[in-house]
Amino acid sequence: MTDDAGRTPRQKARARLRRTERQVARRRLQVERLRAQIAILEEEAMTPLQRTVRDAADPETATGVPSHTLSARLHRRANTTRVYTRETIREPILQLYAKLPAQRFAAQHGVRVPEILGRWAEPGDVDWDALPDRFVLKSSIGGGGMNVFPLVRDPATGTYTDLLVGEPTTREAVLEKLWSKHEKRSWYFAEEFLVGRSGEPGAVPDDIKVFCFYGEPFYLEVRRGDQSRAANITQRVRAFAIDGTELVNVRALMDPGEGDVTAPEDFGAIAEACRTLSGAIRRPLERLDFFETDQGLVFGELTQNSGRPPALVPEWDRAMGEVYENAYARLLADLAAEDALHVTYGEHGDDPA
Amino acid sequence: MTVPDDPKVPVVLERIRDLQGSLNRLHQRGRVATTRDPKIRKLEQRTAALQHEVAELDAEKTTLTARRRELQRTLGPLIGKDLMPLARVEKTNGVPGFVWGVRMMQRIHRKAPDPVAGFDGAGRVFADRDATERFVRSHGVPLTVDDPGPADRRVVVHAFHGLVGLVEVGVGDTARHLDGDGADLGDVRPALRHDAGLDLPATLTALTEASATLSAHVSRPYVQVCWRQDGDRLVLDRLDVDPERVPVLTEEQDLRLGHLFDTGHARMLVQPYRAGALENRVPGGVFDPDPALDRGVQA
Structure with a gap:
């Protein structure tokens, strides 16, 4: 006896079993994610004092234990609440905040950067006719892809497609957007259109974002659709330890989305580039961004305090916190070895007592 | 039909799948008892067991979702909302913490080849009485002040690279705690019995100022400057850059001192910053920002 689809009762029973197995797998993942979210939120609900003393018999x-979140926020507060400004410090990493100097810095270390096709002082100066059919037009400042336009020109019609949002556009529309975010310190440049490893010619390569600690990369994410301007595109994320181990439900408050984000192929090359660049930045933490292409790894930009x-x-927060503290220890060791960190004696020679 | 790139779509699909699952379970309950085929019975038994697991997981999901919402409500006031959105948690700056900051910096310095000294050698300097006295004298600070008082009186000045956040005046197992301006904080430290009637040293302001001066020249964000009664005088006992005990105060006071720790941490970096030791390195030297090449560098 078969049903309308020609299936026997046994086939139907097997199909039901498979459906239920999928339901169980989905539910398990959802429950695991909820547990991970609660573990993070329970830590967040505690003050730094509570997180330090916990249930110690003698709290004093x-x-x-180390915590990456609390440590990263110390540095972030120093920048965003003007603690450094008040103390007359301008962190040298800020010299690399803009894309062009960051790329020059990476290039000086032998890390490949995108080829610059032209640079202009104002949006209106862009020499469109001198550019190839595929290029990326950017402002030197701004984050989240707001001022990034990967453009492909149709030679027949002269019109463009903005691949970040997957929509047709015009020179005028792009210029209008650039002008709307223009600042006195802005600079505009076009760079080669990078193609992701084994990717379609028109595909924007995935962003590889590596969290680094004074020469030691530890955790990375591959993101697709992570641009503020592409609000209608769902972000997809996969996370990895630097050795390539995929981490599921570790950064559980961020929706990983669903889809086909490709894992990096050459974790070794990423780690090597990060060790070189991060080791040259006198700060215990920063984030370095790359693209993986058929021509190898290409540096994108760096961020002193990631927006998030x-x-x-908790176990990964502690592990990354330990890496942070080791990095800070190496940095202090280097500063002390250069006689740049020590107790300072005054100029009074006599005992005033 | 193509699915639009709407972030809500996976949630809707998930809900539809859940409803399908519930319907399937309903149908399944009607079927299990009717078949006589042993293979089908086995498959259906396995399916029933899994459906039982789905039901248990659904119940757990409900409980966990409620707990997550409760935590989001707890966190909401931090951003002035009833509920903290999950995506917003990472965007917060968090709050400073005094004990957290002090302990973090201690853990870091204890990784030095000589954990007592720390990387900057400060712990070794202040473990040596002669070296400590040389340091104190070099800053024109007296090692003793005339100030009669109880034999077991002590004053601990908690200083953050030139800023005094807390002054602890103790006699035996009682103490009074004051802020850097001398305002009495009241009963803020559970580990010590508060005695509002405890007399303060006549020279307290001078001791506080001297301690602030000394702390400004120690390459750590935080130091305890400890004075003890010796006859009719208060004597500088030690500078402790790696204290075993760190005051655990009320949350309000920990936050206040946490802000001072943030400042002390920044001030600690002023010395290497002015020495050029924080510059970005490139082969053969340091990175040279070139306005002509790098237009767009932050002003």
Whole structure:
């Protein structure tokens, strides 16, 4: 006896079983994700003091454990609440905040950067006719892809497609958007259109964002659709340890989306580039961004304080916090070896007592 | 039909799948008892067991979702909302923490080849009485002040690279705590019995200022400058850059001192910053920002 689709009762029973197995797998993942989110939020609900002393018998001798989240926020507050400004420090990493100097810095270390096709002082100066059919037009400042336009020109009609949003556009529309975000310190440049490893010629390569700690990369994410201007495109993320181990439900508050984000192929090359660049920045943490192409790894930009310092599940937050503290230890060792960190004696020679 | 790139779509699809699952379970309950085929019975038994698991997981999901919402409500006031959106948690700056900051910097310095000294050698300097006295004298600070008082009186000045955040005046197992301006903080430290009637040293302001001066020349964000009664005088006992005990105060006071720790941390970096030691390195030297090449560098 078969049903309308010609299936026997056994086939139907097997199909039901497979459906239920899929339901169980989906539910398990959802429950695991909820547990991870709660673990993160329970930490967030505690003050730094509570997170340090926890249930110690003598709270005043509790030494606490490392936390990447709390450490990253110390540096972020120093920048965003003007603590450094008040203390007359301008962190040298800010020299690399803009894309062009960051790329020059990477290039000086032998890390490949995109070829610059032209640079202009104002949007209106862009020499469109001198550019190839595929290029990326950018402003030197701004984050989240707001001032990034990967453009492909149709030679027959002269019209463009903005591949970040997947929509047709015109020179005028692009210029209008650039002008709307223009600042006195802005500079505009076009760079080669990078193609992701084994990707279609028109595909924007995935962003590889690596969290680095004074020469030690530890955690990375591959993101697709992570641009503020592409609001109608769902972001997809996959996370990895630097050795290539995929991490599921570790940064559980961020929706990973669903889809086909490709894992990096050459984790070794990423780690090597990060060790070189991060080791040359006198700061215990920063994020370095790359693209993986058929021509190899290409540096994109760096961020001193990512807009979202990742909140990881407690065991990973502690592990990344330990890496941060080791990095800070190496930095202090280097500063002390250069006699740039020490107790300072005054000029009074006599005992005033 | 193509699915639009709408972030809500996966949620809707998930809900549809859940409803399908519920319907399937309903149908399944009607079927299990009717078949006589042993293979089908086995498949259906397995399916029933899994459906039981789905039901258990659904119940757990409900409980966990409620707990997550409760935590989001707890966090909401931090951003002035009833509920903290999950995506917003990472965007917060968090709050400073005094004990957290001090302990973090201690853990880092204890990784030095000589953990007592720390990377900057400060711990070794202040473990040596002669070296400590040389340091204190070099800053024109007296090692003793005339100030009669109880034999077991002590004053601990908690200083953040030139800023005094807390002054602890203790006699035996009682103490009074004041802020850097001398305002009495009241009963803020559970580990010590508060005694509002405890007399303050006549020289307290001078001790506080001297301690602030010394702390400004120690390459750490935080130091305890400890004075003890010796006859009719208060004597500088030690500078402790790696204290075993760090005051655990009320949350409000920990936050206040946490802000001072943030400042002390920044001030610690002023010395290497002015020495050029924080410059970005490139082969053969340091990175040279070139306005002509790098237009777009932050002003």
